[in-house]
Amino acid sequence: MTDGDARLTDICSGAAGGKMATIAEYYAGKNVLITGATGFMGKVLVEKLLRSCPEVKALYLLVRPKAGQSMQQRVSDMMTCKLFDRVREDNPDFHQKIIPISSELVQPGLAISPEDVEKLSGCINIVFHCAATIRFDEPLKHALQLNVIATQQLLSLAKQMHHLEAFIHISTAYANCNRKYIDEVIYPPPVEPKKLIDSLEWMDDGIVRDITPRLIGDRPNTYTYTKALAEFVVQQEQDKLNIGIIRPSIVGASWQEPFPGWIDNFNGPSGVFIAAGKGILRTMRANNDAVADLIPVDVVINLTLAAGWYTAVHRPKSALVYNCTTGGINPFHWGEIEHHVMSSFKRNPLEQAFRRPNANITSNYLINQYWILVSHKFPALIYDLFLRLSGQKPQMMRIFNRLHKAISLLEYFSSQDWEWNSENLSMLMSQLTPEDRKVGRPTKHAARLGQIFNILQLTYEPDC
Numbered sequence: 001m002t003d004g005d006a007r008l009t010d011i012c013s014g015a016a017g018g019k020m021a022t023i024a025e026y027y028a029g030k031n032v033l034i035t036g037a038t039g040f041m042g043k044v045l046v047e048k049l050l051r052s053c054p055e056v057k058a059l060y061l062l063v064r065p066k067a068g069q070s071m072q073q074r075v076s077d078m079m080t081c082k083l084f085d086r087v088r089e090d091n092p093d094f095h096q097k098i099i100p101i102s103s104e105l106v107q108p109g110l111a112i113s114p115e116d117v118e119k120l121s122g123c124i125n126i127v128f129h130c131a132a133t134i135r136f137d138e139p140l141k142h143a144l145q146l147n148v149i150a151t152q153q154l155l156s157l158a159k160q161m162h163h164l165e166a167f168i169h170i171s172t173a174y175a176n177c178n179r180k181y182i183d184e185v186i187y188p189p190p191v192e193p194k195k196l197i198d199s200l201e202w203m204d205d206g207i208v209r210d211i212t213p214r215l216i217g218d219r220p221n222t223y224t225y226t227k228a229l230a231e232f233v234v235q236q237e238q239d240k241l242n243i244g245i246i247r248p249s250i251v252g253a254s255w256q257e258p259f260p261g262w263i264d265n266f267n268g269p270s271g272v273f274i275a276a277g278k279g280i281l282r283t284m285r286a287n288n289d290a291v292a293d294l295i296p297v298d299v300v301i302n303l304t305l306a307a308g309w310y311t312a313v314h315r316p317k318s319a320l321v322y323n324c325t326t327g328g329i330n331p332f333h334w335g336e337i338e339h340h341v342m343s344s345f346k347r348n349p350l351e352q353a354f355r356r357p358n359a360n361i362t363s364n365y366l367i368n369q370y371w372i373l374v375s376h377k378f379p380a381l382i383y384d385l386f387l388r389l390s391g392q393k394p395q396m397m398r399i400f401n402r403l404h405k406a407i408s409l410l411e412y413f414s415s416q417d418w419e420w421n422s423e424n425l426s427m428l429m430s431q432l433t434p435e436d437r438k439v440g441r442p443t444k445h446a447a448r449l450g451q452i453f454n455i456l457q458l459t460y461e462p463d464c
């Protein structure tokens with residue numbers, strides 16, 4: 001076991017002997033309900049609970065059938081991933097603790113059978129709500145359905161749970177990105193969610209599309225808008241439930257757990273890095289000096305489990321919000337990221353690159369447009385011409401069009417920075433042992449090493 005492993009295990013075992021139940025002791029014998037368990041963060045949460053809190057009683061996962069696969073098949077496939085190798089080594093029968101429950105979150109009653117509702121009501125102790133649509137181009141009606149209405153329905157189910165001790169909602173640090181300084185409070189919603197839900201119900205998709213920019217106002221997309229509304233609906237239940245809200249910033253590959261560099265998607269910066277490494281992306285609008293608030297997924301999940309424990313044990317009077325960000329502690333800037341990414345790919349080139357990697361960021365709109373023309377569109381045209389002449393189907397312009405759409409949605413986040421207060425996070429850390437604290441909040445050196453790991457040692461499991 002490495003030094004890092006020992007410390008990361010301690011976050012769940014409270015090795016320094018706190019007065020109250022340690023985190024692993026707390027989760028022992030508990031039944032946990034998780035939504036979004038097949039997603040990026042959900043999988044890491046399931047793995048971490050099974051590995052570091054081995055006495056947990058059972059994990060009930062709300063899963064839908066998808067792409068012709070039953071929910072059981074999807075969960076079985078997920079458990080064969082490399083991500084679960086360490087759990088498998090420790091306990092080959094770990095799958096016995098996983099109980100998939102069929103659920104489609106955008107259906108009435110979450111499409112959970114009455115028998116399952118009864119079962120969950122009688123046994124669940126902690127709920128982790130991770131499911132959401134994280135697409136920046138999601139039509140408002142669907143984003144509202146999943147991020148807000150499904151959250152309301154899950155809260156209704158939670159209120160029926162006789163032994164519920166904590167409800168942990170995963171939000172995003174960017175739910176209030178229309179503000180420059182973001183405190184650990186729930187801000188008044190841009191609109192009363194009920195009024196919006198009632199009005200959108202009768203509108204057809206075309207009308208909703210037309211009024212979406214007016215509704216979302218100074219937020220960049222339907223994702224951040226609906227996540228802000230979701231926080232408000234969660235807060236409405238704070239008198240009846242013990243609630244914790246986690247707001248991670250940009251979640252990247254794992255720093256250490258269960259091994260460095262694990263990721264299952266090309267969302268956000270990861271897709272940009274790969275496009276740069278392949279020599280496709282040569283220019284992007286980003287501010288060199290703006291903070292790149294990246295946080296490794298394992299750090300977010302450690303905090304999430306710690307927040308579940310704290311919420312259940314301390315039962316705070318009102319919902320506690322945890323801004324789970326790195327900028328205030330270990331500021332890392334987009335300019336530095338560019339430098340690390342490019343030097344990593346120069347030392348370790350990716351296979352089958354389109355061109356030699358050479359990406360630059362600029363905050364200047366016109367300079368960026370110039371390089372898009374010269375370094376993206378012109379080479380794509382030439383390459384497509386070559387493909388046509390050699391009897392093949394042109395494809396490069398199509399790839400660039402998709403890339404331009406993706407980066408146009410991301411530029412809002414790379415061109416400015418935000419300041420997040422993280423007092424509740426500090427308070428939570430102070431409740432942990434000194435060793436645990438090091439783990440939950442990486443040192444400056446570790447955070448930078450984490451970034452380099454994330455770039456050099458990515459283990460993509462896209463079909464996991």
Ligand SMILES: CCCCCCCCCCCCCCCCCC(=O)SCCNC(=O)CCNC(=O)[C@H](O)C(C)(C)COP(=O)(O)OP(=O)(O)OC[C@H]1O[C@@H](n2cnc3c(N)ncnc32)[C@H](O)[C@@H]1OP(=O)(O)O
Binds near residue numbers: 248286410411
């Ligand atoms: C050189 C150094 C440069 C340094 C500067 C870097 C700056 C980066 C700045 C990033 C800032 C990100 C901020 C995020 C903040 C919010 C965090 C959260 O709360 S929530 C979390 C944040 N949420 C998000 O990040 C969601 C953002 N993503 C979206 O909204 C959509 O994916 C889409 C609209 C971009 C594309 O829609 P659509 O055209 O329908 O396409 P599909 O979705 O169906 O995917 C098609 C294929 O493209 C792949 N791919 C996906 N994304 C990217 C990418 N960024 N790029 C490249 N590729 C990408 C995808 O894997 C798939 O591959 P395959 O299976 O075909 O092989």
Ligand SMILES: NC(=O)C1=CN([C@@H]2O[C@H](COP(=O)(O)OP(=O)(O)OC[C@H]3O[C@@H](n4cnc5c(N)ncnc54)[C@H](OP(=O)(O)O)[C@@H]3O)[C@@H](O)[C@H]2O)C=CC1
Binds near residue numbers: 035040063103129130
């Ligand atoms: N990734 C990031 O950078 C950040 C994420 N967050 C938040 O963290 C949470 C998890 O994000 P992440 O893991 O990245 O997202 P993913 O897109 O990887 O996972 C989303 C999960 O939600 C499930 N889901 C979506 N629609 C439905 C539905 N109709 N019924 C049932 N389940 C559904 C998906 O299931 P299925 O497999 O069936 O599609 C999947 O398990 C979200 O709340 C997000 O807002 C916050 C900050 C940053």
